[in-house]
Amino acid sequence: MLVILILLREKGFNPKISGHPDIDLENNISCTTGSLGHGLPIGVGMALARKFKNQQGRIFVLMGDGECEEGTTWESLLIASHHKLDNLIIIIDYNKLQALQKIQEVSSLDNLKIKFESFGCYVTEVEGHDISNIINALEKQNIENQTLDKPYVILAHTIKGKGISFMENDPKWHGRRPILERVKSAYGELE
Ligand SMILES: Cc1ncc(C[n+]2csc(CCOP(=O)(O)OP(=O)(O)O)c2C)c(N)n1
Ligand SMILES: [Mg+2]
Structure with a gap:
């Protein structure tokens, strides 16, 4: 969530940096998604509206794996694949x-790829720390998905806190908010 706010700042917008993005049309945030499970249903509505209006363009939804435990994920996918x-x-x-726990300890998602596929999606898996992997996967969708008529899911395998050894x-x-010493050492590690 925070990453999206920071990226918007880099693009010249000035969103309030808080825990979650709140609706703020001036700064290009068109919905509030801090409550998990809302982003995908909104994205499905946007994608559907484009289809109805014969508009080009793609809708991108970035979600957490823990967020997939929300029932709205799977309800939305029924609509999206239909x-x-x-x-x-x-x-x-x-x-x-997911937040303070391992997903496996809370509510196992088992094989997420098979779950998304069984809900009518095309799924590809990538290592998520190299942006070129994501770009390749998106290009592949552009070329290969034309005839699939399915939502496209990129499972980006990541490590939370990647690049900062103590995190x-x-x-x-x-x-948790790190003390100044730790912030400095984190900046050092990230160069
Ligand atoms: C509807 C709802 N329930 C609970 C929370 C509290 N909460 C914030 S983050 C989080 C875990 C989310 O897990 P994941 O999507 O995997 O994000 P990650 O912890 O990996 O960043 C929870 C349960 C919330 N924001 N919204
Ligand atoms: Mg997670």
């Missing part, structure tokens, strides 16, 4: 953690 929304791209941050894969950093 309407053959091949203009919908869903990128899953597949870090196997990597440690769920306690989900919402």
